Amino acid sequence: MDFRLPSWTRPGLLVVLFACLLIFSGLNRFDLRDSVEPREAGVAADMLQKNQFLVPTLNGRAFLEKPPLSYWLQAASMKAFGYEPFAARLPSAFAGIATVLLFVFFFRHSERKDWLILLSGFFLLTMESFWAHARTAGQDMLLAFGVSLALLSFYFAREKHSRALWFMFAAGIAIATLTKGVVGLAVPGVVIFSYLLVETIFLDKRLSVHNWLQPLLFTLLGLLPILVWLWFLYRSQGFAAVKEVVWVNSVGRFDGGYAQGSHAEPFYFYLKKLPETFQPWSLFLYIAVWQSLKMLLKERRVLFFVCWILAPYILLSIAAGKRPSYLIMLYPAAAALLAHVVVSWAQQEAIATSSNFAKRLKWLVSIQAAMLSAATLLLVVRLVQVDTPAMAGLAAVLATPMLVIMWRSIPALRVFNFVASCAGAILVIYVTYYSAVVPSDDHDQSPRALMAKLADFAAEGRPVALYQPSERIEGATSFYLQRSLPVANTEAALEKLIADNADVVVLIMEQSPVDWSKFTNEARLKYGNLWYHYVSGKR
Structure with missing residues (x-):
């Protein structure tokens, strides 16, 4: 096993450059898509247009599913760069890069620091x-950064006996809670509780009140920003608004009491998702978790990362509401654990030079190389399918040398060559896919075309409105049209809206239960799997 680093390498700099290339490349190549991006960008746009930043609003109505930090950052980005998709995504992009930089900062004094920084990043x-989430407009990446800052600061404040890191811990709690409320407190809380419990019972074998009180006191400090915001929200909107943020949209989603948009799934939902979670390193990670069980009571850092993965995983599995994106908070711990286990293999010479170990490791990295080779082939085929043969040829030319180096590094287990070639191949695969393949279906997956048609009617001097719009449609109007639109939520309100103004054009989803014979269908467009109609009064 060749675990040497070339003398020219600067791991921190390499990680930062790789992060910027991977995350920023093609960030504006495709429109807002799926359900999350139009809604989240729309809330930020609505707040910016109304110059009102206390209460998150969606198409003019209060939208209190989450605290406002993410919306503030997106609004600031739109103010600086305009209503462009990349502007809505920039806060997530910077949060993703900042999360990787945490490894550079916290591992800088560790043994084998160069490899830990390089591998974890x-x-x-x-x-x-x-x-993908670092390139998506939303809260998940900012939440992951806040949670990671809090948990890494907690651990290293104790390992390094650093008082300053406790204030960074409080800052992490502040970011996490101002991003997603109670979840931003619950996840760090359950990790810290489980780690301190194991440490107290099995490692220290005594209760140290100081170990438990210190994180509690700095947690209270970290909660001050969201408490201040909740106070102003209470003064402006009353207790019901505070309850909706703190209880209905947090505890309600956990126990299933909040039915609307709760994403309710059975308890085994995340178990079904295990094969695709942490890809393309799932197999490596599950082996690393198994290997780390032997080190739990010897290596406190490994114990902490295992607690970071398992405790929130169990908590999120118990919760009624489940989405794969909720697990993003666990990814930094998974990457750090993988890095530490790989480094531990290299440090144990008896293991690293064992023929049986080398044989198993070669099989493992061969499987990984085969997966990346297959992904490259599938990418080239997909590029041809979307009529970009030149891009397919370029991707093949760029990826092939990387794959050759990757396969040639396996017999001698040259770790740096394998990592560097993997990084190059993945860079080609990810960036090319999102720069050429994803934009090809913008007409189906983005609401821009729907909004452009509404804008055409408005340009003719005709009023436009929405009928029972989804949150993504309301958000799209604020982002793409830079305005709020009237909404009719009942058929009676729709008929009155049209009766009051014969020229009004209303956007209606085809599945809406209305009497279509009362209206004139002026246009029809498809968005996703649904058809939408632009209707006006009967003529």
Whole structure:
């Protein structure tokens, strides 16, 4: 096992450059898509247009599912760069890069620091779900950064006996709670509780009140920003608004009491998702978790990362509401654990030189190389399918040398060559896919076309409105049209709206239960799997 680093390498700099290339490349190549991006960008746009930043609003109505930090950052980005998709995504992009930089900062004094920084940053950035969320307008990446800042500061404040890091811990709690409320407190809380419990019972074998009180006191400090915001929200909107943020949209989603948009799933939902979670390093990670069980009571840092993965995983599995994106908070711990286990293999010479170990490791990295080779082939085929043969040829030319180096590094287990070639191949795969393949279906997956048609009617001097719009449609109007639109939520309100103004054009989803014979269908467009109609009064 060749675990040498070339003398020219600067791991921190390499990680930062790789992060910027991977996350910023093609960030504006495709429109807002799916359900999350139009809604989240729309809330920020609505607040910016109304110059009102206390209460998050969606198409003019209060939208209190989450605290406002993410919306503030997106609004600031739109103010600086305009209503462009990349402007809505920039806060997530910077949060993703900042999360990787935490490894550079906290591992800088560790034994084998160069490899820990390089491997943890590499594993995290190349986990497809983490990378994709770093390029998505929303809260998940900012929440992951806040949670990671809090938990890494907690651990290293105790390991290094650093008082300053406790204030960074409080800052992490502040970011996490101002991003997603109670969840931003619950996840760090359950990790710290489980770690301190194991430490007290099995490692220290005594109760130290100071160990428990210190994180509690600095947690209270970290809660001050959201408490201040909740106070102003109470003064402006009353107790019901505070209850909706703190209880209905947090505890209600956990116990299933909040039915609307709760994403209710059975308790085994995340178990079904295990094969795709942490890809493309799932197999590596599950082996690393198994290997780390032997080290739990010897290596406190490994114990902490295992607690970071398992405790929130159990908590989120118990919760009624489940989405794969909720697990993003666990990805930094998974990357750090992988890095530490790989480094521990290299440090144990008896293991690293064992023929049986080398044989198993070669099989493992061969499987990984085969997966990346297959992904490259599938990418080239998909590029041809979307009529970009030149891009397919370029991707093949760029990826092939990386794959050759990757396969040639396996017999001698040259770790740096394998990591560097993997990084290059993944960079080609991810960036090319999102720069050429994803934009090809913008007409189906983005609401821009729907909004452009509404804008055409408005340009003719005709009023436009919405009928029972989804949150993504309301958000799209604020982002793409830079305005709020009237909404009719009942058929009677729709008929009155049209009766009051014969020229009004209303956007209606085809599945809406209305009497279509009362209206004139002026246009029809498809968005996703649904058809939408632009209707006016009967003529």
